[in-house]
Amino acid sequence: MAAFDFIPNLGNRILAMVPRLGTASRFLVLGLAAIFSRHFSFRQLLRQVYGLGVLSLALMIVAAFFTGMVLGFQGYYALVRFGATSALGTLVALSLLRELGPVLTALLFAGRAGSALTAEIGSMKATEQLSAMDMMAVNPLAWVVAPRLWAGIIAVPILCVIFDLVGVWGGYLIAVPVLGVDGGTFWAQMQSNVTFTGDIMNGLFKALCFGLLVTWIAAWQGYAAQPTAEGVGSATTRSVVTASLAVLGLDFILTALLFK
Amino acid sequence: MERRAVDWWVGLFVLLGIGALVVLATRVGNLSGFAFSNGYTLSADFNNVGGLKVRSPVKLGGVTVGEVTRIRVDPKTFMALVTMRIDPQLRLPVDTGASIYTEGLLGEQFIALQPGGMPQDLKPGGTITMTQSAVNLDQLIGQMIFSKASGGK
Amino acid sequence: MAAEALVETQDLYFSRGRRAVLTGVDLRIPRGAIVSVMGASGGGKTTLLNLIAGSLTPSRGRVMVAGQEPTRLNKNALYQLRSRMGMLFQHSALFTDLSVFENVAFPLRRHFSLPDGILRKLVLMKLEAVGLRGAAGFLPAELSGGMARRVALARAVVMDPMLILYDEPFTGLDPISIGIIATLIKRLNDALGATSVIVSHDVHETFSIADYGYILAGGRIIAEGTPQALHDSPSELARQFLSGNPDGPVPFHYPAPCAYDRALEMDTVAGEER
Numbered sequence: 243m244a245a246f247d248f249i250p251n252l253g254n255r256i257l258a259m260v261p262r263l264g265t266a267s268r269f270l271v272l273g274l275a276a277i278f279s280r281h282f283s284f285r286q287l288l289r290q291v292y293g294l295g296v297l298s299l300a301l302m303i304v305a306a307f308f309t310g311m312v313l314g315f316q317g318y319y320a321l322v323r324f325g326a327t328s329a330l331g332t333l334v335a336l337s338l339l340r341e342l343g344p345v346l347t348a349l350l351f352a353g354r355a356g357s358a359l360t361a362e363i364g365s366m367k368a369t370e371q372l373s374a375m376d377m378m379a380v381n382p383l384a385w386v387v388a389p390r391l392w393a394g395i396i397a398v399p400i401l402c403v404i405f406d407l408v409g410v411w412g413g414y415l416i417a418v419p420v421l422g423v424d425g426g427t428f429w430a431q432m433q434s435n436v437t438f439t440g441d442i443m444n445g446l447f448k449a450l451c452f453g454l455l456v457t458w459i460a461a462w463q464g465y466a467a468q469p470t471a472e473g474v475g476s477a478t479t480r481s482v483v484t485a486s487l488a489v490l491g492l493d494f495i496l497t498a499l500l501f502k
Numbered sequence: 503m504e505r506r507a508v509d510w511w512v513g514l515f516v517l518l519g520i521g522a523l524v525v526l527a528t529r530v531g532n533l534s535g536f537a538f539s540n541g542y543t544l545s546a547d548f549n550n551v552g553g554l555k556v557r558s559p560v561k562l563g564g565v566t567v568g569e570v571t572r573i574r575v576d577p578k579t580f581m582a583l584v585t586m587r588i589d590p591q592l593r594l595p596v597d598t599g600a601s602i603y604t605e606g607l608l609g610e611q612f613i614a615l616q617p618g619g620m621p622q623d624l625k626p627g628g629t630i631t632m633t634q635s636a637v638n639l640d641q642l643i644g645q646m647i648f649s650k651a652s653g654g655k
Numbered sequence: 656m657a658a659e660a661l662v663e664t665q666d667l668y669f670s671r672g673r674r675a676v677l678t679g680v681d682l683r684i685p686r687g688a689i690v691s692v693m694g695a696s697g698g699g700k701t702t703l704l705n706l707i708a709g710s711l712t713p714s715r716g717r718v719m720v721a722g723q724e725p726t727r728l729n730k731n732a733l734y735q736l737r738s739r740m741g742m743l744f745q746h747s748a749l750f751t752d753l754s755v756f757e758n759v760a761f762p763l764r765r766h767f768s769l770p771d772g773i774l775r776k777l778v779l780m781k782l783e784a785v786g787l788r789g790a791a792g793f794l795p796a797e798l799s800g801g802m803a804r805r806v807a808l809a810r811a812v813v814m815d816p817m818l819i820l821y822d823e824p825f826t827g828l829d830p831i832s833i834g835i836i837a838t839l840i841k842r843l844n845d846a847l848g849a850t851s852v853i854v855s856h857d858v859h860e861t862f863s864i865a866d867y868g869y870i871l872a873g874g875r876i877i878a879e880g881t882p883q884a885l886h887d888s889p890s891e892l893a894r895q896f897l898s899g900n901p902d903g904p905v906p907f908h909y910p911a912p913c914a915y916d917r918a919l920e921m922d923t924v925a926g927e928e929r
Contacts, residue, residue, distance in 0.1 A: 281765060285505075288512050296511045299518075335530050370748035377708060377742040378762040378810075379734035385765075400519030407522040410530055429529070434566075435610070436531040437557065442523075 266462045272383055273391050273461065279384035286389040294355040294390070294457075295397030299404070301354055302347060306405040309346060310412025313337055317413070318421050327423050331432035334413035339436065339445040340501060343406040345493050348452035351398055352485035356460035359390055360481035363464025364474035372465075387461055394457025395450060402449035406442075444500045451496060452489050459485040541568060541590050542626035546600045546613075547581040552636025553611045554602055560586050562615045567592050570613065586613065593623040599632035611636060661686045661721055661818060661850045662707055668715035669702055676702050678874035679716070689844050689851040691861045694871035695896065695905070700854040701745075703871070704820050707852065708742060709733050721817065738766060741811035741849075742820040747803040749795040749810070755782070756791040759810045766814070781809040784846075785839055801832025805839065812843055818850050819843070825857040833857075837864050858897050870896060872905075 276282055317333040363386065366372050372382045410432075417423040436442070460481045467477035551573060560568035568588035576583045588594070597618030604611050615630075624630070662684040669677040676699040684690045694700050705711040706718050709725025717724055720740075725733055749758050759778045763769060769777070782788045785805040795803055804824065811819060821840065825833045841864045844851045855861045862868065862882035870878045870885065870893050878885055878893035886897060895903035 288508055291512045291515065292508045296515045299515065339526075339530070365751075369751070370744045370746055371750055373710070374742070374744055374748035374750075376710065377737060377740070378765070378814075379738040380762070380765045381730075381734075397515075400515060403519050403522040403526060407526055407530075410526075432530055434559070438527050438531045440557070442526050442531050446523075 266458075266466075269383075269387075269462050269465060270391070270458050273387040273458075276381065276384035276388035277392060279381055279388070281381050281384035282388050283385065286385065287392055290389045290393030291397055294351075294359065294393050295401060298351060298354050298397070298401060301350055302401050302405050303408050305346060305350055306343075306408035307412040309342055309405075310334065310338065310409035310414075311416045313342070313409070314413040314416030314421070318417060318423070327421075328427045328431055330417050330423050331414075331428035331430075332435040334417070335410055335432045335436050336441060338406050338409040338413075339441045341493070341497070343402050343409060344445050344448040344452055345489060347398060347402040347405045347449060348456055348489040349486055351394075351401065351453070352456045352460070352482055352489065355394070355397075356456050356485050357478050357482050359394075359457065359460040360464040360467070360478045361474060363387070363390075363461055364467035364469075364477050367465065367467060368469040368471065368474055370469075387465065390461055391454070391457050394453045394460075396453075398453025398456070399446050399449040402446060406445065440501075447500070448493065448496050451492060455488050455492055456485045459488060541587040543571065543585055543587050544594075544624060544626075544628055544630055545583060545585045546630040546633050547576065547579065547583055548600075548602065548633050548635045549581060550635040550638065551582045551584060551611075552602055552604075552638070554584065554613070554636065555611075558610065558612050560588065560613045560615065562592070562617065567615070584613070595620040596622045596624050596628070597632065598624060598630055599634070600630045601634035602636040604637065659686055660684060660719075662852065663719045664703075664706070664716065665719075666716035667703075667706065667713050667718065669699070669706060669711065669713050671702075675874055677706075677713075680871070680874075680876055682869060682876070684850060684852060685867075686850050687844075687848065688866045689841065689853065689864055691853045691855060691865035691868045692871055693855060693858060693861060693868060693896070696856060698871050699874055700856075700871060701822055704742070704822055704852070704854050708737065708740065708820060738762075738814060739816050740818045740820065741814065741816035743804070743807055743811045743822060743824055745823040745826060747795075747800075747807040749798075749803055749807055751795050753795075754791070755787065755793050755795070755798070755806050758795065758806060759813050761810065762814050778813065781813050782806075784812075784843065785809045786835070799832075801828050801835065804828060804832065804836060808836070808839055808843070812847060812849075815847055816849055818852070819847075821851065821853040821855070823855055824853060825855060825860045833860050840864055858899075872896070 313334045314330070317330050317337075318327060321327045321330055321333065363372075366386065372386065375382045375385060414425075414428060417428055418425045463477045463481035463484070464474075467473045554570060554573065556570055556573060558570045559566045560570065568586050570584055570586045572585040574583050575581070594615065595618045597620045599616040599618065601614050601616070602611055603614050618632075660683045662682065664680055664682045667677055667680040667682075668675070680703065682690075682692070682703075692700055692703060702711065706713055707720060707725070709718075709720075709728065712726040718726070720736065723732075723736060725736060728736060749755075750761065753761065756778055759781055760774060763774055763777060779788055779791065782791055785808055787802060787805055787809070790798065790802060790806070795806070798806065808824075819840075824836050824840065828836065837860050840851060840853065843849070853861055853865060862885075865882060868879065868882055868885050869876050870888075870890075872892055878888045878890045880888070885893060888894060888897075892904040894900075895905060901907055
């Protein structure tokens with residue numbers, strides 16, 4: 243019986259997603275546009291950049307360092323068979339700049355900052371703080387949502403640049419002092435194959451899109467959460483899962499479009 | 503007090519991001535994409551461009567002086583028509599030659615320019631007539647085996 | 656009841672999904688009065704407040720507040736109207752990341768740019784009125800339930816509203832706090848010349864301060880009048896509610912499909928997990 247129900251159920255679920263996506267999109271547009279509202283506060287924006295960005299920095303640096311070192315090792319063992327270890331710098335830099343930097347930054351951001359954001363907005367809703375704000379004639383979209391959305395858009399690219407740099411440095415530390423690749427070749431090969439617009443800026447553009455996507459999903463899940471302790475908990479889980487999958491999906495689309 | 507700490511940290515965070523971007527741009531990437539953006543274009547016909555790609559470097563005496571901007575087939579001559587952008591400060595004689603070389607055995611391919619001795623310069627949009635195509639490794643190995651085999655008899 | 660009505664609802668209907676919450680409610684809340692709306696939990700009392708505040712749109716009928724219809728207003732006009740309303744939420748709804756002082760100052764800071772001295776004076780005045788000037792530096796997490804409710808009350812009246820809405824102001828408080836809140840509601844209403852609407856199921860406390868009361872059951876008003884008149888109401892349902900009898904028009908037993916002894920013999924009961 244379950245097997246027969248599967249297809250119609252799937253169809254119903256997909257159909258049910260359409261209006262929800264519409265509401266979420268409306269939320270995004272209104273939330274971003276609320277930057278022009280008179281209740282938008284630059285100070286709140288700074289606070290959120292601090293909360294979402296600065297507080298994620300240590301995590302990003304540690305993760306980037308290890309990622310770079312692993313790339314150094316794996317790249318070396320793959321290239322040494324072809325006697326092409328001179329391309330190690332290129333390999334490390336391109337993997338980080340084009341893919342690993344933006345994607346890992348976004349995934350870690352979803353886990354660290356996105357979940358906190360969902361829980362915060364969700365519990366504000368559950369304890370009627372959002373309704374209270376609305377009753378005090380202060381638009382919660384402008385006061386609560388807009389600073390968080392914009393902070394995500396600002397913070398993720400910055401975190402990504404730092405991730406890229408620390409990662410390359412980690413790769414260098416393994417390649418040159420540990421594995422004995424020539425330092426001059428490492429940098430020279432990297433420089434001749436990495437372009438500013440094609441690789442660095444496209445990577446950052448990805449990070450910008452991911453930042454928007456992750457904060458959007460996180461804020462929306464909190465805003466639409468069932469106003470109970472249980473509801474906020476499940477919204478937080480959903481926020482991380484949805485945001486991570488969405489990042490990987492969007493990464494595929496962006497890669498296909500940007501890097502020809 | 504706390505307000506100041508937030509401002510301070512956010513400022514530092516943004517500066518760190520900008521600093522990291524500058525280091526990435528100069529140390530990890532090359533800004534060559536920008537350096538030749540105001541350069542002049544030259545074109546050259548090759549029988550075979552091998553693995554040459556758009557953005558492959560154009561070198562003179564080992565120094566990068568430009569990049570490939572476009573590769574297409576000339577429908578009349580059936581030759582590969584390569585368009586490149588050259589450093590505007592560099593004036594090349596009309597009898598300059600262009601060859602496609604490979605950097606090392608597995609490296610990327612690039613165009614090497616050999617300047618001639620004529621007093622006239624190539625004008626922007628001009629064509630390099632003396633060209634040497636990419637070396638076809640398969641052909642080369644085939645030839646070597648063939649000559650070895652015939653020589654051994 | 657001769658005074659002009661500040662809030663008026665006419666033939667108000669509201670349904671959530673397929674469930675009808677309100678089915679034809681007529682209220683008239685005169686300016687300057689304290690009016691209570693009572694009813695069982697889940698009877699649509701909070702919904703009624705949200706309709707008055709314009710957070711919900713009625714499915715039929717209309718709500719008039721100070722001559723305006725909240726749901727017909729655009730966002731700016733609605734906010735204009737709301738800045739003259741205060742609301743005390745059931746769970747106080749204090750901003751957890753702000754101190755008591757900043758919580759009370761929040762509406763003022765958002766709507767006016769007052770000099771620091773004047774702002775401080777206004778906020779401390781309201782905190783003094785609720786007896787919590789000494790707690791200005793505390794965070795909401797450091798307050799007892801009763802204190803939090805009083806801070807929320809100070810915040811609700813900091814803009815000197817013409818209309819104050821109370822959502823279950825006595826729920827979950829100890830008797831002393833209930834007494835304090837009841838006194839404050841009365842005192843603030845008179846001092847500010849405001850109008851108050853109390854939604855509650857605490858009969859005794861509400862009647863001690865209300866000028867007029869409505870009893871809401873099954874989505875409609877079943878009785879209305881002064882507290883004294885309501886106690887002598889002809890409606891059996893109203894009397895059951897006011898005296899808290901376990902059985903009456905609202906039956907003790909939720910409707911079940913079959914008799915108790917037959918249910919015992921059945922293999923499974925709805926809701927039972929096997």
